[in-house]
Amino acid sequence: MPAGSVDGEALLTQQVLRGLGDKLYDKRKLAALEVEQLVKNLAREGYWRAVVQILDRLTRDYAYSPQANCRKGGLLALAAAAVALAERKQDAKKRGEAWPGPDYLASVVPPVLNALVDGDARVRYYACEALYNIAKVAREDFLEPHFTDTFDALFRLVADPDPAVHQATTFLDALMKDIVTAHEHFNMEKFVQQFQEALKVTAPRKRAFLLSWMQVLASVPDLDMLAHLPRFLERMLDCLRDPMCEVRVQAAKVLQDLLLEVQTSAGDVDVGSLTVVLATAAHSDDDTIRLTALRWLRTFVLDARAALLPRYALVLSAVLPALAAGPPDIVQLARETNAELLALPEGWEACDPAALLAAVAAELGSVHEPTRLAALLWLHTLLGRSRQTVLDHLGVLLPALFDALSAPSERVAVEALAVLGALAADDEGQFRSLMQELLDRFRGPLGARLLQRRGGLIVRRLAARLGGRAVFGGLSAILEGERDLPFAAALVQALNLILLTSPELRDLRALLQRAGAGGEGAALFSALYRSWCHSVGAVLSLCFLAQAYDHAYDLAASFADLGMNVEVLVQVDRLVQLLETPVFTPLRLQLLHPAHHPALLRALYALLMLLPQSDAFKTLHARLHSVPPMALLHPNPDPDPAVEPHRISRATHGLAAPDISAAMADGIGATPSSNGGARDRGGEASGSGGPGSDERIDFGPLLALFRARQQAHADDEEARRSSANDANVISAEHEDVMARAAWDSVEGLQGKRPLSGLTADRRTVSDESSFPRMYTG
Known part of the structure; x- marks a missing residue:
């Protein structure tokens, strides 16, 4: 100085x-x-x-x-x-x-x-x-x-x-x-705070100014702008919806450059924090923001999978909804990302299966078919990878899975059934819970509609997955103790129709046709019978299928003292229609040899006598009168090669087959006494038998069960009729809806309504012509 x-x-x-x-x-x-x-x-x-x-x-x-x-x-x-x-x-x-x-x-x-x-x-x-x-x-x-x-x-x-x-x-x-x-x-830290606050503005020029700074700073490696990216990525994505086209284009360019920097950056990029921001942006109502967010997420899935694992659930929650809604490029990108996510890498447990499951469960109720299907596929995948985790969350998953059975899309219902089948496989407890929940889903008006629309599909798919014997046996065991008798009757009718008409259950029907030989067939017959006797038509068709013709006659004859109501007539009417279907072709062919099947003829004539003059009466009458007269004139023809060797009849137990005239002489409408029943089946052993056993079906207790069950139904109906309140009227209407739903649940039977003419109309066929043509002299 x-x-x-x-x-x-x-x-x-x-x-x-x-x-x-x-x-x-x-x-x-x-x-x-x-x-x-x-x-x-x-x-x-x-x-x-x-x-x-x-x-x-x-x-x-x-x-x-x-x-x-x-x-x-x-x-x-x-x-x-x-x-x-x-x-x-x-x-x-x-x-x-x-x-x-x-x-x-x-x-x-x-x-x-x-x-x-x-x-x-x-x-x-x-x-x-x-x-x-x-x-x-x-x-x-x-x-x-x-x-x-x-x-x-x-x-x-x-x-x-x-x-x-x-x-x-x-x-x-x-x-x-x-x-x-x-x-x-x-001083990047100080600038980032200032920049983050400035990004809140919406003025286009100011946004363009900020974007230009981001583009410049991100290109300088020493500044490490990417480390701070999670703090302002959300605001930058929001620039993609700016009203000024120039700003939107600039924002897209900056974000694309940033994504390239992320891909090539040797430094640490906070993938987890970025994923949180992107998953939120993927739900935006702006398609450009959604597309950009999904593009970033897919890049992370491909290039940073290990770092992304803890955030897999977030990514999935962003991807699944995008599978169904939006422009084609968004849907395609979501599909590709979902496919990459499904290929879970080694060490995938780090992704928190419970969180993944929660993300999947949230989309199981989606109204969009692709999203719902993808969620079901994820659930199936997680079952294979972490079954216990899925089982731990069944309380949340099962309602959504059963709701999917009512989805408009049949594909969704099929995939839901596949998951339900996988849940119940090799797990007795889960299997019974599944069967119980399934039956509960068929209750009420909504349940009746589900039974009508999807009942056949549901049971057939589960039977294909878990085995027909297990499914029908499980459902039968639950229905056996059902207190809502009209509901039990309707469900049994539906299950019976499915059993008789489904190609997938051909082996199950064949097993029942061998019930006379004991073993598994007899055990299955007895198991189904205990709930099938809720419905007259179902239990009779079960007997006809198993060739238990003597017992079928005993069941029909029981109504001499049990009494008839309209519901019983409706079921018999439907049974007559079923007897004309392909599954009962062997039965109709057996009518060509009445000497070998006198009980069959007795049973069918007993049904004819139960029916009033209706279309069903005419159908069955015409069928019985189609039996060739010559066959009646020769009661002991050569053995019938088409006769099932294990047919359940008196002849199979050592009793001589009476001729047709002797069979008719007992009286079509006579009710067999207990002694007579025992005499007719003197060769039958008690018990249903086990696999490979020679034991036969004991029909005495089954007949008693049938009579008790039908009496309970009659008493229940009488109680409902005696009450004049609205609730019972609604209940009666609901029972009719359930019955129609059971009939319509089977493909091929929809629209075929019984009881055409099932009234007290005047007979058009003489009483005399209703009886079998007897030879004289």
Whole structure:
């Protein structure tokens, strides 16, 4: 510091002071250049106090002057002084000397920044120009203490309505980016906080300004902008819905560049935090945002699967809904991502199976078929990978799975049945729970509709998956103790129709046809019988299928003292229709040999006698009268080669087969006594027998069970009829709905309504012609 002191303000001549406030730009410019030269000389001589005095005078009397021209001149002079001091500082740095001067930027920059919000557009323009000149020469010295304020000022100026100011802002913005990218120690943490707050704006120009900064900073490896990406990715995605097309295009470009940076980055990228943001964005109502989010997520699935495992559930919750709704490119991208996710890698347990299961369960009730199918496929996959986890969450899953059975799409119902079958396989407890829940789903009006629409499909698919014997045996065991008798009767009718008509149950029918040989067939017959006797038609068809013709006659004859009601007549009517279906072709062929099957003829004539004059009566009457007369004239023909060797009849147990005249002589409508029943089946052994055993079916207890069950149904109906309240009327109507649903649940029987003419109409066929044609003489 030189000896003595210099008064800096005194060095500012009146000519310079007047020039700085002149209305002409050229005069202000000349005065600013004189200030620059003066400051340069003082700095060279080391008169730093005089320099500070000059800067204070320029700030106080000019930069903050109420006169616009003075403010303009003051900005020019301050910038000129800063240039002079910056050059002096750079020279000292080159020489390796410490800077002896004051912090001139602290004096110069604040008044210039203040002028950036001046009400006069020309003042704002000169402020931009001054700040540009100051930053250009100060570079790193300007950046650290003043960047935050400068960035805020630029953020406001990008929306300035004045074209000149806007253009000046563009130049200043470019300079600031250049300085930041060249600076090795830029305070990124502080800037990110500022940037994150600025991203909340919705003004298009300001958004474009922020996006341009993001694009620049992300391209500089040393700045590690990607480490902070989770903090502002959501706001950047939101720019994709901006009303201005240019901003949307710019946002898409920036996000694409960022994704490439993520893919090629050698640094640590917080995939987990980014996934949280992207999973939320994938549910946006804007298709562009959804597509971009899904594109990022698929990239993570492909390139960062290990890091993504803890967030698999989040990704899945974003992908599954996108499978059904939106433009084709979104749907296709979701399909590809879902396929990649399904290929669970090694160590997949890190993805938290319970969270995955929750994400799947949330979509099981989706109204969109592709989403629901994908959720069911995931559930099937998780069953194979982590069965216990699935079983632990059955309380949530089972209602959704059973709801899927009523879905409009049959494919959804089929996949749900596959999952239910997998749940019940090799697990007796789950199997019984499944059967119970399935029956409960058929209750009520909604259950009746489900039974009508999907009953056949449900039972057939489960039988194919779990085995027909297990499914029918399990359902029968539950229905055996059912207290809602009308419901039990309707369900038994439906199951019986499915048993008789489904191609998938051919082996089960064949097993029942061998019931007379004991073993598994007899055991199955007895198991089904205990619930089948809820329905007259079902239990009779079961007997006809198993060729238990003697017992079928006993059942029909029981109504001599049990009494008949309309429901019984309806079931018998339907049974007659079933006897005309292909499953009973062997039975109809056996009518060609009445001597070998007298009990069959007795049983069919007993049914005929139960029916009033109706279409069913005419059908059965016509069938019985189709028996060739010559067969009746020769009661002991050659053995029938078509006779089933294990037919359940009196003849199979050592009793001679009576001729048809003797069979008819007992009386078609006679009720067999207990002694007579025992005599007719004297060769039958008690017990249903086990596999490979020679034991036969004991029909005595079964007949007693049938009679008791039918009496219970009659009493229940009588109780309901005796009550005149609305609830019972509704119950009766519901029973009829369930019965129709049972009939319609079987493909091929829909629309075929029985009881056409099942009234007290006058007979059109003589009573006499109803009996079998007997030979005389």
